[in-house]
Amino acid sequence: MKACVIVFPGSNCDMDTFHALKTVAGFDTDLRWHRDTDLAGYELIVIPGGFSYGDHLRAGAIARFAPALREVAAAAARGVRVLGICNGFQILLEAGLLPGAMLRNDTLQFRHQWVNLRVDSNATPFTRQCASGQVLRMPIAHGEGSYFADDETISRLQGDGRVVFTYTNDQGQAVPESNPNGSLSNIAAITNERGNVLGMMPHPERCSERVLGGEDGAMIWRSLAA
Amino acid sequence: MVIRPLAEDVDPEGETIRAGLRDLGYAGVSKVRAGKLIELDIEAASEDDAAALARDMSDRLLANPIIEQFEVTVRENLAKTVIPAKAGIQKP
Numbered sequence: 001m002k003a004c005v006i007v008f009p010g011s012n013c014d015m016d017t018f019h020a021l022k023t024v025a026g027f028d029t030d031l032r033w034h035r036d037t038d039l040a041g042y043e044l045i046v047i048p049g050g051f052s053y054g055d056h057l058r059a060g061a062i063a064r065f066a067p068a069l070r071e072v073a074a075a076a077a078r079g080v081r082v083l084g085i086c087n088g089f090q091i092l093l094e095a096g097l098l099p100g101a102m103l104r105n106d107t108l109q110f111r112h113q114w115v116n117l118r119v120d121s122n123a124t125p126f127t128r129q130c131a132s133g134q135v136l137r138m139p140i141a142h143g144e145g146s147y148f149a150d151d152e153t154i155s156r157l158q159g160d161g162r163v164v165f166t167y168t169n170d171q172g173q174a175v176p177e178s179n180p181n182g183s184l185s186n187i188a189a190i191t192n193e194r195g196n197v198l199g200m201m202p203h204p205e206r207c208s209e210r211v212l213g214g215e216d217g218a219m220i221w222r223s224l225a226a
Numbered sequence: 227m228v229i230r231p232l233a234e235d236v237d238p239e240g241e242t243i244r245a246g247l248r249d250l251g252y253a254g255v256s257k258v259r260a261g262k263l264i265e266l267d268i269e270a271a272s273e274d275d276a277a278a279l280a281r282d283m284s285d286r287l288l289a290n291p292i293i294e295q296f297e298v299t300v301r302e303n304l305a306k307t308v309i310p311a312k313a314g315i316q317k318p
Contacts, residue, residue, distance in 0.1 A: 058290055065287075094290070101292040106238045148236055148293060182238065 001027040001225055003044040006068050008034045013049035013085065013205060020205035021046065025221035034066040044081045044224060045072055047088030049141070049203060059102060059144045060090035069095055081125055081224065082197040086142055089189075089199030098192055098199045099157070100149030105142070106182025112141040114214070115180055117165040117188055117202060118172045124164055124191055126198045129223040135172045136165075136216040138202035140180060145201045147183035147190075157190055165189035165200060227280055227298045229289045230261035236293040264288055273300045 003021050007014045014031065021044075022029040032039065034052075039045060053062035063069065069091070076082045076097055084092040092098045105111055114137055119130040130136070149157070157163050165188040169178045174186040181201075189200035204217030231237035237259055244258040266283075270276035280298045289296040 057288065061287065061290070101290050103236055103293060104238050108238060108242050146238065150292075 001025070001044055002042050003027040003046065004030045004032045004039065004042045005046045005048055006032050006034055006036075006066075006072065007048070008050070008052035008063050008066060010052045010054055011048050011050035011087070013087075013203065016203075017046055017048040017085065017205040020208045020217070020221065024208045024218060025225060027221070027225070032068065034063070034068045037067045037071055039068065039071040039075055042075065042080060044083065045075055047072070047082070047084040047091050048205075049086030049088060052087055052091065055087075055144070058090075058094065059087060060092075060094040063087075063091045064095040073097060076192070076197050079194065079196050083126065083220075084197075084199040085203055085205065086140075086145075086201055089201055090144065092197060092199045097197050098190055099153050100147055100190070102144045103146040103148050103182070104144050105146050105180070110141070110143040111145070111180045112139070113180065114139050115188070115202060116168050116170050116172075116178060118168040118174070120163045120166050121161045121191075123161060124195050124198060125224060126191075126220050127164055127223050129226055130219050133172055135168060135170060136219060137207070137214050138204060138217055139206050139214075140202050141206075142181070142201055145181040145183065147181075147187045147201075149184065154184055154187075157187070158185065160193070162191045162193070162195075163187055163189070164191055164198060165202070227264050227266075227284055227288065227296050228261060229264065229284070229294050229296045230259050232293055232295055234259075261294070273302055276300050 005017050021027045117136045119134045122130045122132045166174050167178050167186040167188050168174045179186045204220045207214035207217040239260040240258040247255045268276045277300045284296040
C-alpha cells in the first residue's frame, strides 16, 4: 500500500499518523506538503488532525484551497482512498468531498477523551475487518466536532449505510450521554457515496499500539491492507 | 459583511451567551445569535461591483451556506478616510 499524509501549516497529528501508517501498518508512506500538486501513485491519502491555518474563519475553511486539496479531490474522483481524521474530516466537509458541516461542540468545550464507537458499516475499505455492530474505543480531541447536516442529508446517509461510526455507550447504544459534542444522531464518521472517502472525528493513529492504551485504531489500517 | 448562524440549532455559542445573560439577571433575552463581522477594503468601479465581489467571496469562502447566512453592506469611498501609505512606520 502506497500512502501519503498531507501536511498543512498547523497540522499536529501528521507525524503520529505517519508513524502509524509506516511502522504499525507497514505501508510505504510519504509526508507531502500542502503545496505539492503531484499525488499520483498513492492508493491512500490521509489528511491528518490539527489546526490547519490556525482554524481561522472556520476549521478547514482555508485548507480546502491548498493546491494539494485539488489533487486530493481529483484522486478521490478516481477512486483513491481518502481518509480525513479530525481536522482532516473538517477539511473534507469544507471541500465538499463529504456532505454537512461541523459546528462548535454543544458544550463549547474542547473535548479530549476516549469514546466508544459502534461500527455501523463494515462495507467500506476502512472497516472491512470490523464486525458490524462491533464497539471500538478511540480517543477524540476537538472543539468543533458537532456534525450537522439537513434532515434530508442525515436520512440519506443513514439509509445508504454511509454512517460508519456512531458515538455509543460500551453496549453499542447511541444514547445522549454517549454523544461528546452534540453531533446529530451521534454521528462520528461518514463516507461519500462511492465509499472511498471517509471522514472521522476520532483518532485511530492515537490508538494503534498497546503502549498508547488501545489498539482499536489499527482495525482501520488492517482493513485498508486487506 | 455580517455572517450569522442560519438558526438556533446551529448556534451553540449564541445559546450559551443567552444562558449567561439569563444568569446575570437579563431574563428578557429570548434569543442570541453570535456571528462574525468581516470588513474589507475593496477597489471597485461601483458600489454594485463591490457588493457583487463581496457576495462572491462570501459564497465561496467567508460563509458556509450549510450553517450560515450573510449580509453585505457597502459603504462608499472609505478611501477618503484611509491614512496615506507614507504615514506608516518610519524607518529609523
